[in-house]
Amino acid sequence: MHDRRETKSLRLLMGNEAIALGAMRAGLRLAAGYPGTPSTEILETVAKNNHGSIHVEWSINEKAALEVAAGAAYSGARALVTMKQMGLNVAADPLMSLAYVGVKGGLVVVAADDPGPISSQTEQDTRHFAQFAKLPVFDPVSPEEAYLMIADAFAASEKYGLPVLLRPTTRVCHGCASIELLPDLLVPQPEGFVRDPGKWVIFPRLSYRNHLKLEADLPLIGAELSALPYNRIEGNDKAGRGVALSGISYAYAREIPDLDDMRILKIGTPHPFPERLARQFLDGLDEVLVLEELDPVVERALLQLAGQYHLPVKIHGKLSNNTQNAGENSVESIRADLDRFLGRAAPAAALLDDRPALPERPPVLCPGCPHRASFLAVKQAARGKKAVFCGDIGCYTLGNTLPLDMVDTCLCMGAGVTVAQGVERINPHTLSFAFIGDSTFFASGITGVANAVYNQSEMILIVLDNATTAMTGHQPHPGTGRNMMGQNAAPLRIEKILRALGVDFVEQADSLDLPAAVDTVKRAIAASGVRCVIFESPCVMMDKTAGKKYAVSAACTGCDACIKLLGCPALIRKAEAAFIEPALCKGCGLCAGICPQKAILEVQADE
Amino acid sequence: MNKNCLICGVGGQGVVLASRLIAFAAMDTGLFARTAETIGMAQRGGSVASHVRIGAHVYSPLIPKGEADLILALEPGEAVRALPYLKPDGLIVVSSKAMRPVSAAVAGGYTGQKMLDYLKRRIADLIIVDTEAICRQAGSQQTANIALLGAAAASKRLGLSLEQIEQALRDHTRQQFFATNHKALRLGADTILKGEHGYEDA
Numbered sequence: 001m002h003d004r005r006e007t008k009s010l011r012l013l014m015g016n017e018a019i020a021l022g023a024m025r026a027g028l029r030l031a032a033g034y035p036g037t038p039s040t041e042i043l044e045t046v047a048k049n050n051h052g053s054i055h056v057e058w059s060i061n062e063k064a065a066l067e068v069a070a071g072a073a074y075s076g077a078r079a080l081v082t083m084k085q086m087g088l089n090v091a092a093d094p095l096m097s098l099a100y101v102g103v104k105g106g107l108v109v110v111a112a113d114d115p116g117p118i119s120s121q122t123e124q125d126t127r128h129f130a131q132f133a134k135l136p137v138f139d140p141v142s143p144e145e146a147y148l149m150i151a152d153a154f155a156a157s158e159k160y161g162l163p164v165l166l167r168p169t170t171r172v173c174h175g176c177a178s179i180e181l182l183p184d185l186l187v188p189q190p191e192g193f194v195r196d197p198g199k200w201v202i203f204p205r206l207s208y209r210n211h212l213k214l215e216a217d218l219p220l221i222g223a224e225l226s227a228l229p230y231n232r233i234e235g236n237d238k239a240g241r242g243v244a245l246s247g248i249s250y251a252y253a254r255e256i257p258d259l260d261d262m263r264i265l266k267i268g269t270p271h272p273f274p275e276r277l278a279r280q281f282l283d284g285l286d287e288v289l290v291l292e293e294l295d296p297v298v299e300r301a302l303l304q305l306a307g308q309y310h311l312p313v314k315i316h317g318k319l320s321n322n323t324q325n326a327g328e329n330s331v332e333s334i335r336a337d338l339d340r341f342l343g344r345a346a347p348a349a350a351l352l353d354d355r356p357a358l359p360e361r362p363p364v365l366c367p368g369c370p371h372r373a374s375f376l377a378v379k380q381a382a383r384g385k386k387a388v389f390c391g392d393i394g395c396y397t398l399g400n401t402l403p404l405d406m407v408d409t410c411l412c413m414g415a416g417v418t419v420a421q422g423v424e425r426i427n428p429h430t431l432s433f434a435f436i437g438d439s440t441f442f443a444s445g446i447t448g449v450a451n452a453v454y455n456q457s458e459m460i461l462i463v464l465d466n467a468t469t470a471m472t473g474h475q476p477h478p479g480t481g482r483n484m485m486g487q488n489a490a491p492l493r494i495e496k497i498l499r500a501l502g503v504d505f506v507e508q509a510d511s512l513d514l515p516a517a518v519d520t521v522k523r524a525i526a527a528s529g530v531r532c533v534i535f536e537s538p539c540v541m542m543d544k545t546a547g548k549k550y551a552v553s554a555a556c557t558g559c560d561a562c563i564k565l566l567g568c569p570a571l572i573r574k575a576e577a578a579f580i581e582p583a584l585c586k587g588c589g590l591c592a593g594i595c596p597q598k599a600i601l602e603v604q605a606d607e
Numbered sequence: 608m609n610k611n612c613l614i615c616g617v618g619g620q621g622v623v624l625a626s627r628l629i630a631f632a633a634m635d636t637g638l639f640a641r642t643a644e645t646i647g648m649a650q651r652g653g654s655v656a657s658h659v660r661i662g663a664h665v666y667s668p669l670i671p672k673g674e675a676d677l678i679l680a681l682e683p684g685e686a687v688r689a690l691p692y693l694k695p696d697g698l699i700v701v702s703s704k705a706m707r708p709v710s711a712a713v714a715g716g717y718t719g720q721k722m723l724d725y726l727k728r729r730i731a732d733l734i735i736v737d738t739e740a741i742c743r744q745a746g747s748q749q750t751a752n753i754a755l756l757g758a759a760a761a762s763k764r765l766g767l768s769l770e771q772i773e774q775a776l777r778d779h780t781r782q783q784f785f786a787t788n789h790k791a792l793r794l795g796a797d798t799i800l801k802g803e804h805g806y807e808d809a
Binding site for chain 2: 038174175176177178251252330331332335352354355358359360361366567569582583
């Protein structure tokens with residue numbers, strides 16, 4: 001979208017854009033990450049606004065991204081790493097050690113949390129991860145605060161010589177706000193890498209020494225962070241009651257008109273905890289309600305303080321079962337929490353009991369998606385055989401929806417290929433299939449294939465190669481050949497990688513040619529060992545040109561085979577026959593191929 | 608001026624663009640704007656909603672329930688789903704075109720008519736826009752979102768004029784689609800200006 005006419009320096013920025021521009025303003029030299037909702041747009045914004053002074057890359061996965069950034073930060077440059085919360089699990093190895101080794105240039109790791117969860121497998125809390133790794137973490141309340149915070153996060157990282165985490169949540173990442181852009185900060189040029197084996201080479205003795213230092217430093221850092229404007233006390237204490245708010249929960253609570261009748265503690269840096277400020281907040285209060293998303297991080301810190309200093313204050317929150325232990329907060333949930341805390345009656349909700357039953361709309365594969373054809377090909381080839389279908393992370397997780405119903409397991413990035421191996425060991429007479437997309441294959445599928453070949457597994461790997469990272473919005477990856485610096489690299493060929501890994505049976509097919517695709521899978525079933533079928537067909541969302549369209553002819557008998565086999569959003573039943581929504585049809589022709597009456601025909605696209 | 612506007616529909620209908628255009632138009636008139644958008648997994652044919660909040664002293668990116676001045680719904684069932692957000696005297700601008708969910712296509716049923724009937728019964732301020740006809744006239748199936756924006760602006764309940772939305776459309780969307788979008792915007796506005804589809808004002 002263009003934004004030519006926004007007044008002066010005031011711009012409508014999405015939280016992720018604000019984080020990117022805030023980092024660039026703070027002298028960013030290198031940005032690396034792996035796509036993951038809700039974090040993806042940060043790196044894309046850096047790439048879009050980069051004039052060449054910043055190296056930007058989609059790394060192969062989060063671990064690689066953090067290590068690349070560490071190298072830059074060792075050399076004195078400011079580096080940014082972006083990922084979704086679970087990406088931090090993948091990057092945990094370098095992160096835990098980096099806390100001991102430290103950095104020279106500022107290193108900020110953005111791990112976007114997803115309360116709800118809205119598009120994630122877990123509701124893990126990065127603030128907890130920061131405590132575990134013994135690193136500072138910032139928790140922004142809004143896009144505009146995130147814009148300012150990231151500059152302070154870089155400054156803190158450099159000052160304390162530690163990586164610093166920024167933990168925005170989905171509503172901060174994907175919310176937009178009017179933000180005033182500020183002038184660039186003056187940041188010195190990186191010194192370059194200075195050889196110092198006593199600093200950059202981790203050994204047990206160094207780890208011990210640095211661990212001691214880290215433990216000694218954290219309370220001091222917490223005291224300094226107390227003074228940042230993101231941590232503050234507001235409101236009036238009228239009745240000995242207070243409310244502590246972390247991250248976006250502060251924004252929700254601010255919608256409550258009489259919030260200022262309580263003492264308010266706003267926390268922007270949950271770890272190391274701003275203890276001095278928190279003690280000042282607790283002083284004289286009888287009861288405190290803690291409102292935060294996901295884990296009771298602030299609640300535990302306040303409980304600890306109350307215990308440590310024998311403060312006569314009762315802390316209400318998740319641990320006392322006063323607030324919800326999972327899911328995201330909202331103005332409504334916080335209003336209800338406060339009403340209970342203050343012992344006042346909840347306002348009556350508007351009655352909508354007479355509403356007709358709402359249509360359920362689980363996310364589904366797009367019309368024309370080649371994954372639908374791939375799942376159908378495997379389903380038809382394996383018909384009548386006992387089989388387990390191990391899925392993975394990407395659009396193709398949606399192969400679980402009816403009528404396809406082709407995903408039996410889904411765990412984490414790259415797990416399908418390895419879970420399939422374990423399933424086969426215990427169920428030897430069952431065909432063990434794994435599905436993996438191209439980007440996931442590069443991120444964490446290759447090691448799983450090596451494991452299968454080395455340990456002589458019996459399995460069939462179906463690679464769904466749509467030439468992009470589709471679910472997160474079409475990011476390039478090593479198989480596409482394009483990188484974030486706009487360069488063309490030689491595309492890594494999945495087929496060659498599989499052969500190099502020792503897979504003998506590797507066949508490619510176009511799943512939209514259904515009969516040929518079914519035959520290919522049947523050959524794979526008949527073979528033994530690790531077999532791979534690569535279905536190559538580009539993501540239908542990347543081809544925006546109006547192509548072919550199909551329509552249902554008078555020959556349709558209304559048998560509904562197309563609707564019931566494919567679950568394509570473009571196919572609906574109208575009166576006595578099937579109907580294809582012209583606005584939705586992408587012309588893949590899969591329905592035409594499976595129609596028993598051959599009643600679906602290609603027509604001229606009208607736009 | 609404080610305005611809360613919720614735009615809802617099904618993934619792929621252009622909900623995000625509609626919400627951004629309202630926010631851009633508000634900012635161009637010097638107002639503070641905040642939005643919350645649905646991006647990611649839920650986009651794939653799922654229910655999506657964008658919240659736009661205009662004016663000072665707006666903190667939550669999501670509109671609190673019962674505080675939306677208007678709801679722009681690209682699908683009748685999605686309008687009914689969003690009802691808890693509507694103010695008691697709020698306005699709904701809804702497309703008459705139903706999007707059948709895949710589950711319903713597989714199982715049969717759902718046309719959206721029940722939803723429209725319910726809205727007509729329960730909502731005093733309701734504008735039903737025949738987006739199918741407008742898209743046909745505008746020459747693109749993808750302009751229902753812009754048509755609703757036109758109707759919303761013409762209703763004067765958005766707090767932004769048709770001209771301001773038009774300017775945002777000119778400034779913030781691709782030039783090559785402007786003529787088509789502009790036509791859809793005007794046709795959507797005509798729904799009210801010419802009373803073509805019966806603005807059922809209380």
